Amino acid sequence: MDSLNKDALLDRVLAISHAIAGQLDYQSVLRQVAGEIYELFEFDHVDVAIINPSGIDFTVYEVGMETEWGRNIKGNHTIVNSPVRSVLLGELPFLLTDDALIDERFHFEGAFDSPIFEAALHSRIIVPLHAHGSLLGTLNISNKQKQKYNQTDVTVANYIADLLATYFFAVSQGEEAKAAVIAENQALNRENMLRIGALRLTEGMEQERKRIGMDLHDQTLADLTRTVRHISRLRRREEVNVHDLALLEDEIDTCLKELRNIIEDTKPGVLELFGLSQAIEAQLLRAVAGIRPSISIGVIDKTEAYLDAADESLQTTIFRIVQEAINNAVKHSRPTYLKVEMSKTETGARIEIMDDGAGIDNDADMTSGGLGNMNVRAALISAEISFLPVKAGGTHVVLDIPFEAVVQ
Ligand SMILES: Nc1ncnc2c1ncn2[C@@H]1O[C@H](COP(=O)(O)OP(=O)(O)OP(=O)(O)O)[C@@H](O)[C@H]1O
Ligand SMILES: [Mg+2]
Numbered sequence: 001m002d003s004l005n006k007d008a009l010l011d012r013v014l015a016i017s018h019a020i021a022g023q024l025d026y027q028s029v030l031r032q033v034a035g036e037i038y039e040l041f042e043f044d045h046v047d048v049a050i051i052n053p054s055g056i057d058f059t060v061y062e063v064g065m066e067t068e069w070g071r072n073i074k075g076n077h078t079i080v081n082s083p084v085r086s087v088l089l090g091e092l093p094f095l096l097t098d099d100a101l102i103d104e105r106f107h108f109e110g111a112f113d114s115p116i117f118e119a120a121l122h123s124r125i126i127v128p129l130h131a132h133g134s135l136l137g138t139l140n141i142s143n144k145q146k147q148k149y150n151q152t153d154v155t156v157a158n159y160i161a162d163l164l165a166t167y168f169f170a171v172s173q174g175e176e177a178k179a180a181v182i183a184e185n186q187a188l189n190r191e192n193m194l195r196i197g198a199l200r201l202t203e204g205m206e207q208e209r210k211r212i213g214m215d216l217h218d219q220t221l222a223d224l225t226r227t228v229r230h231i232s233r234l235r236r237r238e239e240v241n242v243h244d245l246a247l248l249e250d251e252i253d254t255c256l257k258e259l260r261n262i263i264e265d266t267k268p269g270v271l272e273l274f275g276l277s278q279a280i281e282a283q284l285l286r287a288v289a290g291i292r293p294s295i296s297i298g299v300i301d302k303t304e305a306y307l308d309a310a311d312e313s314l315q316t317t318i319f320r321i322v323q324e325a326i327n328n329a330v331k332h333s334r335p336t337y338l339k340v341e342m343s344k345t346e347t348g349a350r351i352e353i354m355d356d357g358a359g360i361d362n363d364a365d366m367t368s369g370g371l372g373n374m375n376v377r378a379a380l381i382s383a384e385i386s387f388l389p390v391k392a393g394g395t396h397v398v399l400d401i402p403f404e405a406v407v408q
Pocket of ligand 1: 328329330355357358359360364368370371372394
């Protein structure tokens with residue numbers, strides 16, 4: 001269940017909550033949610049053990065398959081004889097096992113553990129059902145395969161148990177109390193939804209803040225640095241003519257347009273106008289303009305426009321990574337050449353940015369600034385990025401983009 005994201009989990013939990021609404025006995029509640037629980041964990045057997053008012057024994061309700069546990073023969077279900085007594089007694093917060101058949105925690109003198117062997121319930125998760133400050137029982141999820149569940153599953157099982165427990169608590173109350181608890185639970189659900197909604201919103205804002213930060217860094221900061229360089233070149237001249245000023249004006253104008261794009265979150269102008277490989281070439285031209293000694297540049301695109309069909313945001317991310325690699329090469333390495341090569345590989349697409357300059361330091365900080373941004377952006381599109389030193393001198397940045405990111 002590793003791949004389940006927070007949104008999908010929320011949807012499932014809400015579905016469980018809807019499925020139980022209105023069910024007022026244990027077996028119906030369990031039957032209603034079984035399908036939803038199955039979406040979260042494959043299981044062969046699920047049961048809940050509900051502690052009876054005596055506090056000495058408990059009743060079992062099961063779905064999936066029938067076992068001796070479900071037969072509820074009087075006297076069978078004393079807590080001290082339950083294989084999951086450690087959780088029923090509140091001694092352990094949960095039980096997670098890859099193989100309950102050999103896990104000693106489930107087997108002891110007098111344990112009613114025969115169904116574990118008869119039904120071959122190897123993998124098991126046992127979590128407590130807590131409501132209104134008391135322990136009502138346990139939720140037990142089992143699978144015939146070994147090593148089926150992990151710690152994430154325990155967390156999710158706990159969510160489900162919390163949700164079920166409030167309903168079970170309602171079931172254990174009189175009619176009036178039932179209605180009150182159900183109303184309270186509905187309010188709790190609404191509150192949870194609001195809380196999760198607010199969390200999603202904050203996460204969205206945080207991501208947006210990061211994006212703007214990275215875009216300003218890769219685009220606006222680099223543009224303004226270039227313009228300052230241009231102005232300082234002009235300052236060293238005897239006189240400045242109208243043509244020079246017009247070029248400067250153009251530069252600032254472009255920078256303003258890009259800044260507006262960043263604010264409006266549209267594609268970088270150069271990408272919109274030219275497509276990816278042309279945009280990279282245009283970026284190279286812009287980056288080396290006016291640099292002395294001059295830098296020879298080249299773009300080789302062997303992908304047959306493969307990446308042009310990809311999602312806009314993927315292209316933008318790739319462009320931003322290449323843009324920073326180009327800016328870095330020009331800014332730090334004093335190369336004689338700077339080349340970008342795009343190719344198809346067995347696993348997707350590869351973009352290489354190569355310079356023959358000073359070479360990147362081994363101890364360069366990969367976690368912040370431009371290099372940090374490149375790493376973050378690569379991770380966002382599930383791409384691999386590496387910075388390889390070149391024997392003859394220079395830097396070789398390799399970006400590997402997987403098929404799955406390109407074809408969606
Ligand atoms: N192509 C390159 N050739 C040589 N050194 C490089 C190259 N790319 C990066 N570096 C080195 O790595 C360091 C970190 O790069 P990074 O892009 O993170 O920061 P920066 O370019 O100095 O500042 P900024 O945060 O504005 O990008 C640079 O200071 C430089 O020393
Ligand atoms: Mg940089």
